[in-house]
Amino acid sequence: MELNKVRVEIRNVSLAYGKTQVLRDVSANIEPGEFFALLGPSGSGKSTLLRLIAGFNQSQSGEVLIDGEDVSRVPPWKRNIGMVFQNYALWPHMTVAGNVAFGLEERRLPREDIRRKVAAALDLVGLSEYAARRPGQLSGGQQQRVAVARTIAIEPKVLLLDEPLSNLDAKLRVHMRVELLALQRKLGITTVFVTHDQEEALSISDRVAVLDGGIVQQIGTPMELYDRPANRFIANFVGTINFLPGTVSASAGGAVFDSPLTGKIALPVPAAPGRVEIALRPHSLRLAAARDNPARIWIDATVAEREFLGEFIRYKVRAGDQDLIVDEPHFPGTDVFQPGAMVSVAIQPDQIGVIPA
Amino acid sequence: MPTRFPPAPTAVALLIAAFLLAFLVIPVATVVYVAFADGAGGFTLSHFQSFFGISLMRESFWNSLYVAGMSVVFATLIAVPLAYFTVRFQFRGAILIQTLGILPLIMPPFVGAVAMQLIFGRSGSVNLLLNDWFGVTVPIMDGLNGVIFVEAIHYFPFILMNMIVSLNNIDSSMEESAQNLGAFGLRLFRRIVFPLAMPGFVAGAALVFIKVFDDLGTPLVLHQTNLLAPQAFLRITSIGIEDPIGYVASVIMVAFSLFALWASAWFMRGKEYATMQRGYSGLARRRLTPGQSVLAYGWIVLVLLLVLAPHIGILLLSFGKVWSFSVLPDSFTLEHFISVVKDSPRMIWNTILYCGIAAALDVVIGTAIAYLILRTRVPGVRVLDFTATAALAIPGVVLAIGYLRTFRGWELPFADELFTSSWILIVIAYTVRRLPYALRSCTAALQQMHVSLEEAGENLGANKARTIRRIVVPLMIGGIMAGFVTSFMTAAVELSATIMLVTAQQDAPMSYGIYLFMQSAAGRGPGAALGVLAVVIVAIGTYVSHRIITSRSQVSQAHVVQNIGV
Numbered sequence: 001m002e003l004n005k006v007r008v009e010i011r012n013v014s015l016a017y018g019k020t021q022v023l024r025d026v027s028a029n030i031e032p033g034e035f036f037a038l039l040g041p042s043g044s045g046k047s048t049l050l051r052l053i054a055g056f057n058q059s060q061s062g063e064v065l066i067d068g069e070d071v072s073r074v075p076p077w078k079r080n081i082g083m084v085f086q087n088y089a090l091w092p093h094m095t096v097a098g099n100v101a102f103g104l105e106e107r108r109l110p111r112e113d114i115r116r117k118v119a120a121a122l123d124l125v126g127l128s129e130y131a132a133r134r135p136g137q138l139s140g141g142q143q144q145r146v147a148v149a150r151t152i153a154i155e156p157k158v159l160l161l162d163e164p165l166s167n168l169d170a171k172l173r174v175h176m177r178v179e180l181l182a183l184q185r186k187l188g189i190t191t192v193f194v195t196h197d198q199e200e201a202l203s204i205s206d207r208v209a210v211l212d213g214g215i216v217q218q219i220g221t222p223m224e225l226y227d228r229p230a231n232r233f234i235a236n237f238v239g240t241i242n243f244l245p246g247t248v249s250a251s252a253g254g255a256v257f258d259s260p261l262t263g264k265i266a267l268p269v270p271a272a273p274g275r276v277e278i279a280l281r282p283h284s285l286r287l288a289a290a291r292d293n294p295a296r297i298w299i300d301a302t303v304a305e306r307e308f309l310g311e312f313i314r315y316k317v318r319a320g321d322q323d324l325i326v327d328e329p330h331f332p333g334t335d336v337f338q339p340g341a342m343v344s345v346a347i348q349p350d351q352i353g354v355i356p357a
Numbered sequence: 358m359p360t361r362f363p364p365a366p367t368a369v370a371l372l373i374a375a376f377l378l379a380f381l382v383i384p385v386a387t388v389v390y391v392a393f394a395d396g397a398g399g400f401t402l403s404h405f406q407s408f409f410g411i412s413l414m415r416e417s418f419w420n421s422l423y424v425a426g427m428s429v430v431f432a433t434l435i436a437v438p439l440a441y442f443t444v445r446f447q448f449r450g451a452i453l454i455q456t457l458g459i460l461p462l463i464m465p466p467f468v469g470a471v472a473m474q475l476i477f478g479r480s481g482s483v484n485l486l487l488n489d490w491f492g493v494t495v496p497i498m499d500g501l502n503g504v505i506f507v508e509a510i511h512y513f514p515f516i517l518m519n520m521i522v523s524l525n526n527i528d529s530s531m532e533e534s535a536q537n538l539g540a541f542g543l544r545l546f547r548r549i550v551f552p553l554a555m556p557g558f559v560a561g562a563a564l565v566f567i568k569v570f571d572d573l574g575t576p577l578v579l580h581q582t583n584l585l586a587p588q589a590f591l592r593i594t595s596i597g598i599e600d601p602i603g604y605v606a607s608v609i610m611v612a613f614s615l616f617a618l619w620a621s622a623w624f625m626r627g628k629e630y631a632t633m634q635r636g637y638s639g640l641a642r643r644r645l646t647p648g649q650s651v652l653a654y655g656w657i658v659l660v661l662l663l664v665l666a667p668h669i670g671i672l673l674l675s676f677g678k679v680w681s682f683s684v685l686p687d688s689f690t691l692e693h694f695i696s697v698v699k700d701s702p703r704m705i706w707n708t709i710l711y712c713g714i715a716a717a718l719d720v721v722i723g724t725a726i727a728y729l730i731l732r733t734r735v736p737g738v739r740v741l742d743f744t745a746t747a748a749l750a751i752p753g754v755v756l757a758i759g760y761l762r763t764f765r766g767w768e769l770p771f772a773d774e775l776f777t778s779s780w781i782l783i784v785i786a787y788t789v790r791r792l793p794y795a796l797r798s799c800t801a802a803l804q805q806m807h808v809s810l811e812e813a814g815e816n817l818g819a820n821k822a823r824t825i826r827r828i829v830v831p832l833m834i835g836g837i838m839a840g841f842v843t844s845f846m847t848a849a850v851e852l853s854a855t856i857m858l859v860t861a862q863q864d865a866p867m868s869y870g871i872y873l874f875m876q877s878a879a880g881r882g883p884g885a886a887l888g889v890l891a892v893v894i895v896a897i898g899t900y901v902s903h904r905i906i907t908s909r910s911q912v913s914q915a916h917v918v919q920n921i922g923v
Contacts (some may be wrong), residue, residue: 009487054533055536056533056536075536075541076533076536076537076541077536077537077538077540077541078539078540079537080539081537082537082538083533083534083537085530085534086530087528088532089528089530089531089533089534090551091531091534091535091552091553092553093553093555100539101536102538102548103538103539103540106535106538106539106540106544107539150534150538151537151538154538154539206750293716
């Protein structure tokens with residue numbers, strides 16, 4: 001089963017329910033064959049955007065182009081865009097095979113073709129033996145595969161996944177996301193995937209659009225979002241991060257950051273003069289009993305809390321009036337600091353990011 | 358190790374069991390026994406042979422099946438589009454339709470039947486107008502048609518309300534995924550929406566079938582006696598309590614009612630779809646296009662006119678001086694009301710007394726059974742629930758025959774009166790017949806209450822009895838009140854047991870009075886006036902308790918109606 005690769009363009013879409021503005025001038029360009037994630041907290045508008053692509057709601061302005069064609073006036077049943085629902089929405093009054101056959105029957109395919117395509121779709125998700133079962137007799141993971149098979153069977157132009165992993169337990173979730181990605185790569189189908197879980201989005205997507213308050217905050221590859229967050233929201237939402245306020249001034253050697261806590265630091269990236277915040281990932285910081293490396297910037301702090309997370313220990317330390325999170329890699333025998341201990345925090349100047357205030 | 362039979366709950370369970378045994382199980386068993394017993398106490402099918410040997414009985418049997426079946430068909434045609442409109446589209450008629458659901462409770466079909474004859478009958482308003490304008494008449498009310506028409510109009514809300522509940526339970530994603538895969542319009546309804554609403558439809562349809570199959574009042578008022586219930590009644594009242602043919606008819610009615618209940622359960626086995634899932638939202642409401650609006654509102658107005666016809670008719674009849682061979686009464690008067698209030702205050706009082714006691718008993722028993730089932734592990738309490746619910750399948754006329762036979766010759770202690778001619782038996786019949794409604798209501802109320810609320814009470818030092826009094830009952834009060842209202846309202850218009858158990862004029866409740874008045878052309882006016890008064894009393898009662906309910910909990914009127922649809 002090899003499907004056409006299709007481009008999805010979202011152009012300046014705004015959508016409101018009554019007075020509530022849900023999407024504000026949203027634009028995104030989803031490349032053919034791409035695995036694209038819509039990431040955001042609940043209420044960010046990500047599901048609304050997905051449902052707009054499927055045709056379940058209408059935007060007040062802007063357009064959705066699929067394969068270059070404006071589909072804004074096309075009803076859901078004529079769009080040929082497959083959607084896997086968050087709750088799978090399997091019909092309990094039909095068997096697994098009946099569910100998978102539904103869309104093909106609606107397309108009035110010959111009986112023989114339907115039989116063959118249903119078998120192929122179930123085979124693809126490894127559920128051939130379950131064809132005669134009812135959805136209620138399947139586990140959560142199996143139900144999800146049926147939902148995927150049902151959607152794939154109609155050979156849709158685009159595959160939409162609405163929080164497909166949120167109803168699975170943690171272990172299965174990791175397993176299923178690998179499986180979903182493998183399936184998508186095999187079919188080569190343009191896929192849009194909604195999630196509120198940043199780990200999920202970062203791990204399997206080619207690119208991610210982060211939404212908040214109905215606005216696209218940033219679109220980029222997972223690594224771009226993590227390494228070069230466009231604003232404070234992205235920096236905070238994608239991964240864990242510390243912010244330190246201060247001012248930037250220009251000098252001959254480039255931008256220089258200054259704050260009472262850190263003193264002057266030459267920044268590795270260009271920055272406009274004025275008030276800024278520098279962003280520090282917890283694992284780029286180090287804790288030490290004494291200042292042992294003069295190449296780093298050192299600040300004094302007190303350990304406030306400690307969480308043991310296996311691979312590392314997450315310390316919350318207090319430096320002046322500033323709380324910092326520091327992740328120290330953990331191996332058997334490495335130093336462990338007790339809450340209340342006086343420590344020094346090392347900042348690597350080349351790992352500093354700058355967020356315009 | 359605690360005992361399997363904690364004393365207090367066990368005592369309560371035994372008390373309820375004794376009541377159900379004495380006033381439901383044994384009387385019905387007696388009816389069945391008589392139908393199958395020969396003179397010497399042995400088993401025989403000869404009574405069934407002679408029953409089916411009588412051509413009138415054969416005809417009645419097929420007629421009953423036909424009337425019940427056709428009533429289901431017509432009720433479906435009315436109810437399904439209405440249910441779909443209310444759930445599926447944004448429009449203003451929803452409240453109206455909810456109100457429609459209560460109307461049959463307030464006025465049973467037999468009260469409106471005469472009025473329907475005056476409106477839709479051969480020389481009724483509609484046909485007079487049709488004849489004037491087009492020179493045609495429609496035989497809507499002729500013979501069995503009339504029974505089917507009146508019953509379908511009165512009982513379609515059972516299908517309507519049950520389907521609305523079912524449709525509301527369908528997650529919008531169920532429909533959206535079908536649209537996503539290419540289905541729309543009628544196909545979408547036929548393949549996805551209707552099958553998913555099937556549990557509600559089947560429950561409602563079974564209920565309509567049973568109600569119509571067992572109805573005695575409507576056929577009697579319309580003078581259609583070639584049906585099973587009227588035959589059972591006539592055989593027993595005219596030939597006597599010994600006549601086995603009446604018992605055979607009774608057994609057939611019980612069998613078909615049980616069969617309908619069983620068939621609906623069988624049909625739905627494994628299909629009780631829990632379609633509400635995480636992120637649940639009911640079917641998305643769509644805006645109607647102008648064309649659809651015209652269709653939807655047109656249908657609703659038509660149905661509304663039909664449903665209100667008996668009510669309007671009764672009102673006209675109660676104020677009309679003479680209404681015969683004319684579109685509307687010739688002139689209006691208060692005479693009928695005056696004569697009813699002067700002559701029959703006793704009936705009004707009897708209705709309030711009997712139904713008040715019966716409804717109170719129902720909620721007490723209902724709450725007790727609900728608590729025993731949901732909160733204790735006394736073995737065998739499920740049987741109480743099952744038995745009490747089975748009363749649904751026992752026609753009033755059968756229960757009454759059972760009472761008359763079982764308690765034949767018993768005398769009341771301290772009173773020089775036969776038990777079978779005492780009004781107490783009427784109250785007991787009401788209690789048993791309306792217990793399923795109160796029980797459903799109480800069970801639902803207790804089910805919605807998390808057990809941790811009680812455990813918190815016990816944890817803070819309240820014992821079982823005090824927890825029930827201070828936490829359980831106050832939290833259940835909405836459901837209990839809903840049960841009370843439902844039982845009271847439906848008991849107030851009960852006729853089929855009443856008609857057999859009333860022996861003295863001074864013991865008769867309003868339903869009996871209405872029936873008696875309606876027998877003669879001269880009595881129609883006062884009968885209608887009494888009917889209007891009954892509706893007003895029930896409506897006031899409903900309103901008052903509705904106020905109490907809504908001020909104390911969230912249980913709504915719709916809740917009351919849904920309970921009926923068990």
